Amino acid sequence: MSSVQYPTASLKPHKDESLLGGHLWIFSGALQQPPRWVEPGALLDVKSSTGQFVARGYYNPQTDIAIRILTRDNAESIDGDFLRKRVREAQELRRVFVPSVTNAYRLIHSEGDGLPGLVVDRYADILVAQVHTLGMDRLLPQVLEALLAETGARGILLRNESQARRREGLEVEEPRVAAGEVPQQIEIFENGVRFIVDPWRGQKTGFFLDQRDKREALRKYARGGRVLNCFSYSGGFSVYAALSSEATQTVSVDASAPAIEAARQHFALNGLDASKHEFHTEDVFEYLEQAAERGERFDVVILDPPAFAKNQGARTQALKAYRRLNTLGMQVLRPGGILLTCSCSGVIGMDDLLGVVSNSAQRQKRTVQLLESYTHGVDHPTNLAMPETNYLKSVFCRILA
Incomplete structure (x- = not known):
């Protein structure tokens, strides 16, 4: 006891x-x-x-x-030693990453790492943390001590901007340094690919770490083809595709001008000539409609939208949006082309996503071959007793005529 x-x-x-x-x-x-x-x-x-x-x-x-x-251990007090043990256990799993190849990953994935309400991402020697619950917020001083002691991080940034904090009775905060120093930009390596992360203003904690394995898987499908990356953000999928072969051509589409500019920078950072690729600051749905009217066709289409449903009440409308998006994506995909489609809406399951793809293909009298399916990745472990905490679903499909 x-x-x-x-x-x-x-x-x-x-x-x-x-x-x-x-x-x-x-x-x-x-x-x-x-x-x-x-x-x-x-x-x-x-x-x-x-x-x-x-x-x-x-x-x-x-x-x-x-x-x-x-x-569930009656002998275990919730104190600094407990928190250090949890951080050590989490770090043990992340040793699958070789720092010279990949030095950016999720270090603490909330329930998946036994610390509900806490998310910590590591970018080189900087940690970016998010606290979503009142109970974890009260433990924060000890959490910070444990993170510094176990990781040797140079600085910790708190990104407590989530509206979910209001439901817990917490304030939504501006980003602030909780320990050490945190630069405005951090260069990271991911599977040997270089990116610049903005920990202060970037989406999520600065980068979409949960798509790392999908970006790597994309290389073999993109090689030598024409690749359309929708909701491209800072160009992660586009850079991987372009690196697969000098003959590969990429088209990146995002509504955010700063994101498109970051994508151009990432091409240059990896020795790629951005002038040989296309970048469009446009609404994705409008771009797809116009591309279909022009008769454009791509060998690979990537659909990685933001969450269309934040709660169960938005589920029906979200499914409609996913069907429309996937239908448009298939309209610009050549027969036999590869569709990578994703959903990060927690209330949309893998079966829902596959149903959307199947329905969209049926509308166009096309056949779908499911090639690969993914969830979050090794650094985003899921407690098997809590399937409702799964949020990311990604599938590679071949869409036949």
Whole structure:
């Protein structure tokens, strides 16, 4: 038993089954009564309806997920040693990356690494952290100490801009340095490819690390072809495609002018002549419609849009948007061409995405061959007991006539 005594909350009968199976969330309806004597964000013990210890976590009465579990070991106190152990365990997994080849990856992936509410991305010797929950926010000073001690990072930037913090009763903050020094730009390596990350203003924490393995997989399909990269952001997929062969031609389309400019810079950074490739600052849907009218055809089309659904209520409209996008993408794809299509909407599952692709192909009387399917990547592990925390789905398909 832990040397620290924590307040307790009791579950209704049979509500401990998912926890015993490894789930890390307890919804408010599973509690016998709200533990009003427990301060929001505080640590507590969870007991079964018969009074047996089940787990230890933090509590927030303001959210549907009332308790998020940190440990099921009664002897484990939630302190600096506990947090250092979790960071060490996370680092152990990331040793699959050779620093001279890949020095940017997700270090802490929330529930997947046993630290709900915390995301930490590593860019060379700089860490960029996001805290999404009240309980984790209260642990932040100890979290920062653990990260510095275990990683040897030169600086830590906090990016607490997520609107999800408001549901937890937290303020949405401007980016701020939490430790050391954090530059405006960081050069990183990913599979030997060079990129510049803006940790202060870039999307997410500065780069889409969860698409690393898909970018690498793209090389073999892109070689020598004409590649259309939709929602290209800073050109990650485009650079990988262009590096596959001097004969490869890429077209990058994004609504953000700064993102398109960053893509041009990334071409130059990797010794590629940007003038041999196309860059368009346009709405993707409009570009695809106009490209189809012009009769343009591509050997590879990449569809990597932002999340079309943030919650279950937006699911129906999101599916319509995905169907429209994939239909347009197929219209500019030559017979036998490769479609890489993605969804980062948590409420859209892999079966939903495959259904969208199949439906879009049927509308055009085309046949689909599923070639490869991916989720987040090795540095974004998923707790197998929590499939609802999966968010990214990516598939490579061959679209026949």
